[in-house]
Amino acid sequence: MSGPTTNRYGRLPEPNRVLDVETQQYLYDLLRGIEEVNSMMFSDETGFVFGAARKRPSIEVSTTYTIGVSDSVILADSSAATFAVTLPTALDAKNTFYDIKKIDTNVATVVSVEGSGSEFPIVLNGSGQPSVTVYSDGSNFWII
Numbered sequence: 001m002s003g004p005t006t007n008r009y010g011r012l013p014e015p016n017r018v019l020d021v022e023t024q025q026y027l028y029d030l031l032r033g034i035e036e037v038n039s040m041m042f043s044d045e046t047g048f049v050f051g052a053a054r055k056r057p058s059i060e061v062s063t064t065y066t067i068g069v070s071d072s073v074i075l076a077d078s079s080a081a082t083f084a085v086t087l088p089t090a091l092d093a094k095n096t097f098y099d100i101k102k103i104d105t106n107v108a109t110v111v112s113v114e115g116s117g118s119e120f121p122i123v124l125n126g127s128g129q130p131s132v133t134v135y136s137d138g139s140n141f142w143i144i
Helices: 021-038
Strands: 005-007 010-012 040-043 047-050 058-061 073-076 083-086 096-102 111-114 122-124 131-136 141-143
Touching: 073 083, 096 111, 096 122, 122 131
Parallel strands: 058 073, 073 096, 083 111
Antiparallel strands: 005 010, 040 047, 096 131, 111 122, 131 141
């Protein structure tokens, strides 16, 4: 007589002793689903957001830069010179947030956030508005 089998979810009774194979497979699949849901967080605004989305990659730039659709946080250092950061198209960036932050305090230089729409360009300077968050709904970017 062999002991209970184990898998990554712990010990399971032997097949055909307590649970049949279909029941074991069902429970295994159910536990996998619960594990996947546990790796997510829920947001009222956007619905389920995968856990990996909580880790927001950042990039530091100090010259003209076009934001990629996989970018998230842009840290702009304009201590040497004024430059522009350009958003991707709203369609390509649908359901995406971008945080753009001027990280230097040089009031003689600015970071211009370029995009389509009446709210652009947005000027980030060393004193007035040092950061902005924008969101794409697939048609437009919105300042959040």
